[in-house]
Amino acid sequence: MSECEGQQHAHLDTLMQGYSEALAAHGVDGVLLYSGHPARHFGDDQHASFAAYGHFVHWTGQAQLARSWLLVRPGKPPTLYFHAPADFWHLPARLPEEPWVDRFRVEARETSAPPALPPGRFAVLGDVSDGVAQAMGAEANPPGLVAALNELRVSKSDYEVSCLRRANRRAMAGHRAARRVFEGGGAELDIQLAYLGGARQRESELPYPNIVGLNAHGGVLHYQHYDTVAPEKRRSLLLDAGVRHRGYCADITRTWSGPDSAGEFTPLIEGVTSLQQRLIADLAPGVDFAALHRRMHEGLAALLVEQRLVNASTEAVLESGLTRVFCPHGLGHLLGVQVHDVAGLVDANGQPLQPPVEHPALRLTRELMAGMVVTIEPGLYVIPMLLAPHRHRAEVNWKRVERLADHGGIRIEDNVLVTAAGPDVLTPKET
Ligand code: GLY
Ligand code: MN
Numbered sequence: 001m002s003e004c005e006g007q008q009h010a011h012l013d014t015l016m017q018g019y020s021e022a023l024a025a026h027g028v029d030g031v032l033l034y035s036g037h038p039a040r041h042f043g044d045d046q047h048a049s050f051a052a053y054g055h056f057v058h059w060t061g062q063a064q065l066a067r068s069w070l071l072v073r074p075g076k077p078p079t080l081y082f083h084a085p086a087d088f089w090h091l092p093a094r095l096p097e098e099p100w101v102d103r104f105r106v107e108a109r110e111t112s113a114p115p116a117l118p119p120g121r122f123a124v125l126g127d128v129s130d131g132v133a134q135a136m137g138a139e140a141n142p143p144g145l146v147a148a149l150n151e152l153r154v155s156k157s158d159y160e161v162s163c164l165r166r167a168n169r170r171a172m173a174g175h176r177a178a179r180r181v182f183e184g185g186g187a188e189l190d191i192q193l194a195y196l197g198g199a200r201q202r203e204s205e206l207p208y209p210n211i212v213g214l215n216a217h218g219g220v221l222h223y224q225h226y227d228t229v230a231p232e233k234r235r236s237l238l239l240d241a242g243v244r245h246r247g248y249c250a251d252i253t254r255t256w257s258g259p260d261s262a263g264e265f266t267p268l269i270e271g272v273t274s275l276q277q278r279l280i281a282d283l284a285p286g287v288d289f290a291a292l293h294r295r296m297h298e299g300l301a302a303l304l305v306e307q308r309l310v311n312a313s314t315e316a317v318l319e320s321g322l323t324r325v326f327c328p329h330g331l332g333h334l335l336g337v338q339v340h341d342v343a344g345l346v347d348a349n350g351q352p353l354q355p356p357v358e359h360p361a362l363r364l365t366r367e368l369m370a371g372m373v374v375t376i377e378p379g380l381y382v383i384p385m386l387l388a389p390h391r392h393r394a395e396v397n398w399k400r401v402e403r404l405a406d407h408g409g410i411r412i413e414d415n416v417l418v419t420a421a422g423p424d425v426l427t428p429k430e431t
């Protein structure tokens with residue numbers, strides 16, 4: 001058995017142990033997880049792309065397996081009701097020939113209807129209505145149980161870390177290929193296609209739609225188009241692109257200067273990169289992520305002053321809230337079988353939390369624990385609609401800001417495992 005297979009067996013053992021405790025604590029005999037199904041376009045016979053429910057993927061790694069069910073009961077092998085209808089229009093889904101499959105009782109089925117439940121108290125989790133669950137004599141998505149199972153996804157097993165590391169390697173191969181096409185003058189679509197080729201993943205299987213922003217598009221945080229024509233001037237590329245490997249997600253961002261970039265832009269990229277490295281160095285069990293996010297704002301304030309985008313003291317810039325105008329998103333988030341993984345915003349009792357009022361986009365406010373995998377992604381952008389209400393501020397060097405507007409913005413993002421021995425950066429160094 002390979003090291004990965006051995007790790008996967010240990011992962012499944014840990015998962016069964018965690019589920020057994022959570023199910024007992026919530027007074028249920030078992031849980032039925034529904035993988036989900038793709039949405040059909042209204043009035044059409046075509047479907048949107050699909051990702052299976054995170055808890056289903058946590059067990060199976062099968063992020064594309066739709067209309068399937070997994071019954072988990074303590075002390076019994078999980079039963080995978082696997083949707084594989086005889087179909088000459090499509091190739092029926094198949095499970096890989098891997099040792100983990102032997103840990104499951106597998107029942108191939110023609111129907112996507114839920115399986116009959118054995119006698120007992122059950123919860124059904126996933127994209128199911130209360131009515132469907134009630135018809136089965138079960139409860140749909142009880143919040144306390146869902147929160148307890150979410151918690152099992154927070155600290156990653158060795159197997160999960162291996163998958164995340166592997167996803168990062170593949171994503172970096174994509175980034176390298178994409179960068180070459182940017183340097184060769186390609187359009188956003190060319191860069192995206194090169195990325196997919198380098199990462200060896202089709203678009204519908206990615207963990208999120210890649211963000212390929214040339215010039216001002218880099219300042220649109222989740223820019224969603226791929227222009228087919230290259231711009232005349234090549235000032236910048238912001239590429240935020242990931243990969244799914246055995247269900248696990250990479251989420252990496254790089255920003256590059258082009259041949260037509262203003263002189264101010266490259267030093268700013270270097271400044272954000274150096275800030276990102278300092279923030280990564282601070283990652284350790286017990287660190288409050290919201291405090292680290294505030295440290296990012298301190299670093300951004302210092303950078304704005306140092307690069308003469310704002311003529312004021314670092315303290316005054318921080319106090320004025322201007323750093324939140326230049327960086328309106330959070331420092332990072334948990335990463336796993338979902339790119340923005342669950343349970344980033346819960347208190348010590350597992351109750352949902354709101355992000356801090358001043359930082360509404362922060363997706364992780366917990367104290368860090370060994371085994372968490374987080375993204376660290378400071379950014380600095382020129383976003384006209386956010387800057388507009390601040391035009392009266394005399395301390396802002398508007399000429400410099402305007403020179404940068406055509407470059408959009410900068411984000412540098414790596415994926416990092418928190419350990420007691422220090423941060424373990426899963427993202428390869430090159431490029
Ligand atoms: N990669 C996109 C995000 O983290 O929002
Ligand atoms: Mn991210």
